[in-house]
Amino acid sequence: MFKEEIKVIDCTVRDGGLMNKWQFSETFVKNVYNALADAGVDYMEIGYLSSKDAFDAKVYGPWKFCHEKDLKKVIGDKEKRIKLSAMADIGRIELEDIPLAADSSLDMIRIACYVHQVDKAIALAHHCQEKGYEVTINLMAVSTVGLRELNECLEDLNKSKVPVIYLVDSFGAFYSEDIDTLAQKYIERLPGKTIGAHFHNNQQLAFANTISAIINGVNYLDATLYGIGRGAGNCPLELLLSFLKNPKFKVRPVVKCIEEEIFPWSQKIDWGYSIPYMVTGTMNQHPRTAMALMESEDKDKVLDYYDSICNGGATS
Incomplete structure (x- = not known):
């Protein structure tokens, strides 16, 4: 399944942080960063961009905000080893809280929204593009959206300048045939745009559904170390890299990081199938x-x- 155009985005810190309010240590994040770089992963989603008016910094860890000073602690003095991404939720970030890309270690901002928020998501994504970032829009909970509503949303997205649109299975409700249908719909209705996939593992189908997405032409793929993430978790990164058969990806650094950093967290927080x-x-x-x-x-x-x-x- 070697496809040069595929990009892998690791969401371990961002999605895993939903289980512990992003209270990962600097050492943990740094070790994940280096492991992903060694493994050849394309992007590390290191957390969220959030307004401090929306979240209490005394309750939530630094990866809920991704301030530059914290990013620099992870990167160090050397050249950045992997592209960095952060997610922004509609209504939880102010435009002035987003720095210019030239002043940030972040390369990409991913806008998470529901169908009824798509106009606001497009506006925020365009604002981030104007500041110099790569952008995506991650359209959440589409398993609850009617056909007409989804088609209208995709029409709006098609008119936008946003180059990457994500198909997201927020509730882990989809089967492979659903992915076949939706991936084809996204590709047909969003010509010229790249489609991404972010799937949850409630029915132990996140990996299988990611494979279905790849077969149907989806090229941005989300995963996490050992599937860590909210609730049932996500597509496991180690499975995805093993499947892709791209020689640029190395699985051993991922397995090493899982043993050293993720297994200890599995003793403190629960995620995965249940x-x-x-x-x-x-x-x-x-x-x-x-x-x-x-x-x-x-x-x-x-x-x-x-x-x-x-x-x-x-x-x-």
């Missing part, structure tokens, strides 16, 4: 109720949770 996340995935629901259960003393009482969700006891 029955509660399976339930929300099959029911096409946000995993917030499953996350609450997994963080409680009753996390093994999965039958009560299953009955609650299947009998309409939770909302999406």
Whole structure:
């Protein structure tokens, strides 16, 4: 599956930070940075760009804000070894909080939005482009969107200057046939643009669905070390690099980093496949109720949770 145009984006710190409020140490982030560079990964998504008016810096770690001083601590005095990305959520970042690309170690800003926010996302993405950044728009929760609404959204995106649009399975609800249909729709309705894929692992399909996306012409691929991420987690980076068969990618540095940095975190925070996340995935629901259960003393009482969700006891 060697395709030169494929780019791999590691989201370990950004997506994994959803599980611990981005309280990763400088050493952890630096070791992930070096491992990804050694492995030949194209981009490291090192966190979020957020306004301090939206989040308390005493509660959230530095990777929720990605200030230049913190980025420099990771990069050091040497030349940057890998392109860096940060994500920005609509309504949680002010335009003045985004520095010029010439003054930042970030190369790319990815705008996360829902379909009803697409106009604001396009405006923010264009603003970031004007400041010199590469940009993407990551269209979330499309498993909950009607066909007409999605088509109208894609029409707006097609008219934009944003070069990369992401297909995102926010709830881990999609099967391979869904990816086949949606990837083809995105490619047809967004001619000339690159399509990306970000899939969650509620039904243990994040890797399989990423393969389906590749087969259908999707070229920007998200993954994380050992699948770390919110709830059920993401496509595991080590599986994706092994599959791609591109000689520029090296799997050993990733495995080493997983042993040294990710395994210790697996003793502190839970992520990955579990029955509660399976339930929300099959029911096409946000995993917030499953996350609450997994963080409680009753996390093994999965039958009560299953009955609650299947009998309409939770909302999406």
